[in-house]
Amino acid sequence: MYTTLATGLLLATLVSAQVGVSGAETPKSSDYTPQQIADGTAFNNVSRMALENMQYNLSHGNTTTNCTYGNAQQRQEWRTLDPATRKSFTSAATCLMNMPPTHMTATEAPYYPGVKSRHDEYVATHINYTLNVHDTADFFAWHRTFIHFWEQDLKNLCGYTGVLPYWNWALDAESLQDSPLFTGDEYSMGSNGKYIANRTDTWLAAQDVTYPPGTGGGCVYSGPFANVTVHLGPLDLPNTNNVNSSFQYNPRCLERDLNPWFTENYNTYTNLTTTLLDNIYITDFQAITQGYNSATNKFGVHGGAHWGGGGSMSDFHSSPADPLFFIHHGMIDRFFTIWQNLDIYRRQNVISGTSTLGNSPPSAEMTLDDMLPFGFVAADVRFGDVMDTFGGPLCYRYD
Ligand SMILES: *[C@@H]1O[C@H](CO)[C@@H](O)[C@H](O)[C@H]1NC(C)=O
Numbered sequence: 464m465y466t467t468l469a470t471g472l473l474l475a476t477l478v479s480a481q482v483g484v485s486g487a488e489t490p491k492s493s494d495y496t497p498q499q500i501a502d503g504t505a506f507n508n509v510s511r512m513a514l515e516n517m518q519y520n521l522s523h524g525n526t527t528t529n530c531t532y533g534n535a536q537q538r539q540e541w542r543t544l545d546p547a548t549r550k551s552f553t554s555a556a557t558c559l560m561n562m563p564p565t566h567m568t569a570t571e572a573p574y575y576p577g578v579k580s581r582h583d584e585y586v587a588t589h590i591n592y593t594l595n596v597h598d599t600a601d602f603f604a605w606h607r608t609f610i611h612f613w614e615q616d617l618k619n620l621c622g623y624t625g626v627l628p629y630w631n632w633a634l635d636a637e638s639l640q641d642s643p644l645f646t647g648d649e650y651s652m653g654s655n656g657k658y659i660a661n662r663t664d665t666w667l668a669a670q671d672v673t674y675p676p677g678t679g680g681g682c683v684y685s686g687p688f689a690n691v692t693v694h695l696g697p698l699d700l701p702n703t704n705n706v707n708s709s710f711q712y713n714p715r716c717l718e719r720d721l722n723p724w725f726t727e728n729y730n731t732y733t734n735l736t737t738t739l740l741d742n743i744y745i746t747d748f749q750a751i752t753q754g755y756n757s758a759t760n761k762f763g764v765h766g767g768a769h770w771g772g773g774g775s776m777s778d779f780h781s782s783p784a785d786p787l788f789f790i791h792h793g794m795i796d797r798f799f800t801i802w803q804n805l806d807i808y809r810r811q812n813v814i815s816g817t818s819t820l821g822n823s824p825p826s827a828e829m830t831l832d833d834m835l836p837f838g839f840v841a842a843d844v845r846f847g848d849v850m851d852t853f854g855g856p857l858c859y860r861y862d
Pocket residue numbers: 507508509511512515
C-alpha cells in the first residue's frame with residue numbers, strides 16, 4: 464500500500480520532470496501579469512522558451528538527419544526582412560502566378576478550367592481538400608507542408624534565395640490598415656483594396672456574428688500584386704457572386720478589405736498568448752486556434768487574420784489566391800511549433816481527430832501513418848514525417 468503510493472508519487476515526479484526537456488516547466492497564463500500578456504512580453508518569453516527546448520532536444524538526441532538547429536533555415540517576421548529581400552519574395556510569388564501549371568496533365572485540364580498557372584495549382588489543391596484539412600487532425604501539419612512546398616517553389620522555380628517570412632498579426636492587430644505590410648510601395652505585400660464607401664454590416668450565418676465593413680473592399684491597387692488576376696473562386700463569400708462549380712474559371716482582380724475589427728478581437732497578443740498557454744490538449748488547441756467549438760472565440764487567431772485580410776483572403780476555399788495566405792500560415796505554423804516545443808515530449812507527435820471537417824461526414828481517426836494529399840502541389844506526404852520542422856522533407860525553425 465505504502466509502496467504503491469510512493470511509486471505513484473515517484474512516477475508523477477518523473478512525468479512532470481519531462482514537461483520541459485531543458486528543465487523548465489511548461490508556462491501558464493498565470494505566470495504573467497495581464498500587462499505582460501497584452502504587450503507581447505509573455506508571448507516573446509514563451510517563444511524563446513520553446514526555442515531553448517528545441518535546441519536542447521536536438522543537441523541531446525540521436526541525429527537522424529543532417530538537419531540541425533544550427534543549419535536549419537530560420538524563418539523571420541516579414542518586417543524584419545531587408546527591403547531587397549521583401550521585393551525578391553513578392554517578385555518570386557508573382558513569378559509563380561505567371562508560370563504555367565507544372566503538375567496538371569492535359570487529361571486533367573478539362574476538369575480544372577480555372578487553373579491557369581503554377582500558383583493556381585496551389586489554389587485548386589486547397590479548394591479540393593478544404594473540407595479535409597480544416598477542423599481535422601491534420602490542419603496544422605497539412606498547412607505546414609503546403610506552405611513549405613510553396614517556399615520550395617519560390618526557390619527552385621523562381622530563384623528566390625531567402626526564407627518564407629511569417630506575419631505576426633499581433634503587431635498590427637489594433638490598426639491593421641496602418642500595417643507596414645500594406646503600404647502599397649514596392650517593398651510591401653501590396654496595398655489594401657480600393658476603399659468602397661457606404662457598405663453595411665454583414666451577418667455570417669455559420670458563426671452567427673455581424674461584422675462592420677473593413678477599410679478597403681475593392682481591388683489591390685498598388686504595390687507588388689496590383690495587377691494580379693485571380694482565376695479561381697470565390698466559393699463561400701457573403702454578398703458575392705460565388706462560382707457555381709469548384710474549379711470554375713472566374714477571372715477578376717485580387718481583393719482586400721483590411722478589417723481591424725477582426726484583428727483587434729481575435730489577433731492581439733492577449734488572444735495569442737491565452738490560446739497558446741491555456742490549451743494543453745491538442746484537441747482544444749487546434750479547435751480554439753481555428754475558432755471551432757467555441758461560444759466566445761468564433762474565429763480564433765486563424766479565422767481572425769483571414770477575415771481581417773478580407774476580400775480574397777476571406778474565402779474559405781480559395782484564400783491561397785492572395786500570397787498573404789502564405790505568410791499568415793507561416794505565423795499559424797510558428798504558433799503550432801511554439802506550442803509543440805513548450806512540451807516536446809508530450810506534444811511533438813500528438814494528433815487528434817479525423818480527416819473530415821468536424822467529423823462530418825464521419826471518418827476514421829487519423830494516424831501518423833496516413834498520407835496527406837497534395838494534389839497538384841506535390842506528392843503525398845506521410846503525416847508523421849511533418850510533425851517536426853526538422854523531420855522528413857522539412858528543415859527550418861522560427862526566429
Ligand atoms: C522568461 O521570463 C522570465 C521572467 O522574467 C525570465 O526569468 C526568463 O529568463 C525568460 N525566459 C526566456 C527564455 O526568455
